[in-house]
Amino acid sequence: MPRKKVRLEHSVEYLSILDKNGKVDEKLIPKIDKDVLLQIHRTMLLSRHLDDRMLLLQRQGRIGTFAPAKGQEASQVGAMAALEMGDWFVPAFRETAAMLWRGIEPANLLLYNAGYNEGAEIPEDSHDLPIAIPVASQIPHAVGLAYAAGYRESDEIAITFFGDGATSEGDFHEALNFASVLKAPVIFLCQNNQWAISMPRGRQSESRTLAQKGLGYAIPSLQVDGNDVFAVYAAVQEAAERARAGDGPTMIECITYRMSVHTTADDPSKYRDEDEVKKWQELDPILRLQKYLKAKKQLSDKKIEALEKELEQQIDTAWEDTHKRIQELTDPLVMFDDVYAEPPASLQAQRQAYEQHLKCEG
Ligand SMILES: Cc1ncc(C[n+]2csc(CCOP(=O)(O)OP(=O)(O)O)c2C)c(N)n1
Ligand SMILES: [Mg+2]
Structure with a gap:
């Protein structure tokens, strides 16, 4: 018997729409209402300011350990903005920007991070799941929710967030297999931020892309520039259309960067080069969107300055509220x-x- 070849024609598409100078590919840019785009920018900036404030509060001993989203705001807000509020949002532990888009109050995030479970309480009618600390444990939950939505013949779909490190976990592989065979309407959004604590992407996996892991389960999969809010939005919008049409899951690998510490209990200077961080700072997702918005005359330096002041005030008020609630709750x-x-x-x-x-x- 001769040896035969089973031909597999696979490649991974890489999608990028907004370059680092704020220029876009007009043929690829998704249609986003002007007000929605300004709201996307506001939420990304709020997340950045809240991260910075939480870092200070943690250093002062006022809140506990948390995982900053800094650098990953486009991957998170771009994705959530392309979905409906009725869709299921299944986060890991670094999704502050996505949570803010869903309307979660900064005061609740502060309360939770100060060690009060009351801050993580989710309203009855919400379709948001709580933060999941065990790596990859949330991914099968998203498949279950999506499958149940399909079973009920509802229009809802699910999205779940996880990191590059999570793609080495069994839960990830089991979830993808189930989603594929059940044609569950779920979007797997991998934020490849180049690090899993001190483990670099290069040592995490020999796979050339993480997206191709989805292809192994016959799931349409692609890479996108995760610091490009338009590319993330477009990829999630397309995946959502596929899911709602009954054509099953999609895997999206967002190429992004963890600009800050893994958590406040970590010191990255022990294992990564400052030059690498500087290189990624030039690709900052917020600066890129601001360059675009300024070129379109939808934003100016003056407006950004005023907005930053407003966001700082919003965070001041949130912290005052949190402080009051801590006093009430502390029995x-x-x-x-x-x-x-x-x-x-x-x-x-x-x-x-x-x-x-x-x-x-x-
Ligand atoms: C099952 C499990 N193993 C180990 C840990 C400790 N831990 C927390 S985050 C993390 C790395 C996760 O890396 P990645 O999936 O890339 O996500 P990122 O932190 O970069 O967002 C590890 C090993 C954990 N929380 N859960
Ligand atoms: Mg990571």
């Missing part, structure tokens, strides 16, 4: 709860004594 007696189903007598006595003490103090 030290909760430390006795949820440890024992039946607290031993010694613990009950301590609780009573402490309660008494608080009353005397109050």
Whole structure:
């Protein structure tokens, strides 16, 4: 028996529309209403300012560890802006900009990061899932939600965000396989930010692209410039059309960069070159969009300055609200709860004594 070849004709498309000087390919630019585009810009800028403020608050010991979205705002807001509010949003742990687009209040993000679960409470009618810390664990959930939406014959689809590192996890592969065979209406959005903590993309996988992992499961997959809000929007819009038409999932690999620390518990100077960061700063997704908007006379340096002041004020107010809520929520007696189903007598006595003490103090 001769050896035969099974021919597989595959390649990965790379989509880029807005260059680093703010010039666009007019043939490829998606139609986005002027006001929506300004809203996209505002949300990206708010996310950047909130990241910077949270970093200061964390350094002052006022909030806990968090993962900045800095540098990835176009991948997140560009994607969410192309979807409907009724679609399911399944984040990992770095999606501040996407969460802000969905209307999550900065005060809630601050409260959550200060260690209060109340900040992560999601309204009943929302289609947003909570933050998922275990890497890739959220990806199968998105497939389940999308499959259920299809089963109910609703028009909803799901999008899930994950990193380059997550594509090495079993959950990622199981999710893609299920989505493909079930033709689930789901968009897999990989933010390839070049690092998984201290593990560079080059050592994460020998695959030339991460998008081709989707092709292995017969899922239409492409790469986009993840710092180009128009390319991300266009790719997600196309994927959403495919999903709503009943043609199943899409995988999008956004090529982007983690401009800040992995989390506030990390020091990247120990493992990455400052020159690399500088190179990516020239590709900053916010500056690129601003260059475009300025050329179109929809924005000016003066307007940007005024907007930045307004966003800082919005964050000041959010932090004041958070501070008030922390004071209301801080009941030290909760430390006795949820440890024992039946607290031993010694613990009950301590609780009573402490309660008494608080009353005397109050
Ligand atoms: C299952 C699991 N293993 C390890 C960790 C620790 N951890 C947190 S983030 C991370 C790297 C994730 O990298 P990537 O998927 O590229 O996402 P990024 O942090 O770059 O957004 C690791 C190993 C975890 N949270 N969950
Ligand atoms: Mg990463």
